[in-house]
Amino acid sequence: MNLFRSEEHIDRWLGLRCPGATMPVTTLSALAHAWWGDRLSPQWKPHSRQQNQAILDRLGLAGDFWQLP
């Protein structure tokens, strides 16, 4: 799970490997804040699969690639 300068850099880094999924860094920041924002709360409770899937769905991260187990 890495940050790259551009699509060209991702393609070169991948080489012959199958590409995964790419998103703008702005989407990543929104994802991280929704995913980890409660991590240090004294009232923290484990996220359910449904809660985490809803975070991905809200950001348009849909399809088989983003389906949590």
Next chain:
Amino acid sequence: MSPADIALRNETYRAFVVLGRAPSADEVAAATESTAAEVHEGWRRLHDEHALVLNTAGTEIRMANPFSAVPTAYRVRASDRWWYANCAWDAFGICASLQSNGRIEASCPDCGEPLAIAVEDEQPDESSLLFHCLLPARRWWDDIVFT
């Protein structure tokens, strides 16, 4: 996850942030009036439930996601301290969990060019960068250190 394990997990995270590093089992045991063996047993259960990640020996914290207990390619300045993140996602996650603005330092894995991103009010100041996730979500926990 039992209330006791949630309490152990919360104390482990609290200690990580206070110390700026992963706490030892002895340190957590002292804070929770338990024994190091009991902490290790609880950490193992939390590891199995993906609430934290132990090292391969199962004795020390490797990840208290989004924080890394070992140096990585993603450094984050937030809440007046430098932290290591497990990946790019977690680098933003450190700002999120600390509810802090921050600065992320990394390098492009392809060319090695340094990358520096300021995060203010949850927004990165550099919008042209791209995040790539190699593995599908169903495989993230097959090997979370690789992921």
